[in-house]
Amino acid sequence: MAISTHQLDFEDFLLLPHHPEITASSASLSPLNGASWGWEVPGNSASYMLQITNEGHEKTMEGEEGVGKFKIAFRTKSGIEVMDDGYKWRKYGKKKIKHNPNPRHYFRCARQGCKVKKRVERDGEDRHFVITTYEGKHNHGLRQINIPNA
DNA sequence: CGTTTTTGACCTGCGC
DNA sequence: GCGCAGGTCAAAAACG
Ligand SMILES: [Zn+2]
Numbered sequence: 755m756a757i758s759t760h761q762l763d764f765e766d767f768l769l770l771p772h773h774p775e776i777t778a779s780s781a782s783l784s785p786l787n788g789a790s791w792g793w794e795v796p797g798n799s800a801s802y803m804l805q806i807t808n809e810g811h812e813k814t815m816e817g818e819e820g821v822g823k824f825k826i827a828f829r830t831k832s833g834i835e836v837m838d839d840g841y842k843w844r845k846y847g848k849k850k851i852k853h854n855p856n857p858r859h860y861f862r863c864a865r866q867g868c869k870v871k872k873r874v875e876r877d878g879e880d881r882h883f884v885i886t887t888y889e890g891k892h893n894h895g896l897r898q899i900n901i902p903n904a
Numbered sequence: 905c906g907t908t909t910t911t912g913a914c915c916t917g918c919g920c
Numbered sequence: 921g922c923g924c925a926g927g928t929c930a931a932a933a934a935c936g
Contacts, residue, residue: 845909847928860927864908 841865841892843872851875867893 843861850857854875861872870890877883 844907848910849926849928852925858926862928 841868841870863890863892865892865894869893 842864844864845859846862847860848857849860854877856876859874859876861874863870863872868890870888870892873885873887873889875885875887877885
């Protein structure tokens with residue numbers, strides 16, 4: 755859990771739909787529900803955090819590794835909306851959000867058996883801001899898969 | 905040829 | 921019960 759300010763302008767603020775009162779300061783420095791996560795992006799000049807396993811819903815852990823839901827929201831400053839972690843993402847939808855005149859991109863892990871979802875929303879007011887939300891856990895490895903269909 | 909991407913429509917969930 | 925928002929899937933087309 756390397757929760758520290760990197761070389762980039764990491765004014766990362768996790769988006770908590772159920773906890774708008776929580777800010778990056780409190781969340782990143784203090785685990786709210788005890789569900790704080792530190793994540794690093796190898797190969798990228800970015801690393802940040804967090805969070806949330808249960809967004810308020812007990813969705814029964816499908817007998818996984820103890821974490822049924824894994825959701826993290828990154829707000830990165832840069833034009834890098836698609837930072838490839840080594841996974842292959844297949845775009846499965848576009849949607850325009852109401853409060854934001856920007857289309858939200860829906861990506862899904864192209865891996866067979868990988869039900870990880872990636873949500874990328876480009877900020878319109880600050881187009882250099884990108885809200886990337888990852889949901890789910892990969893059943894393969896980090897950047898281990900490179901075979902699109904095999 | 906296979907794969908991926910794009911737009912639309914449809915569906916579900918929640919709120920009121 | 922209806923409306924709204926958001927999310928997902930589908931078909932087709934384009935590209936590699
Ligand atoms: Zn995956």
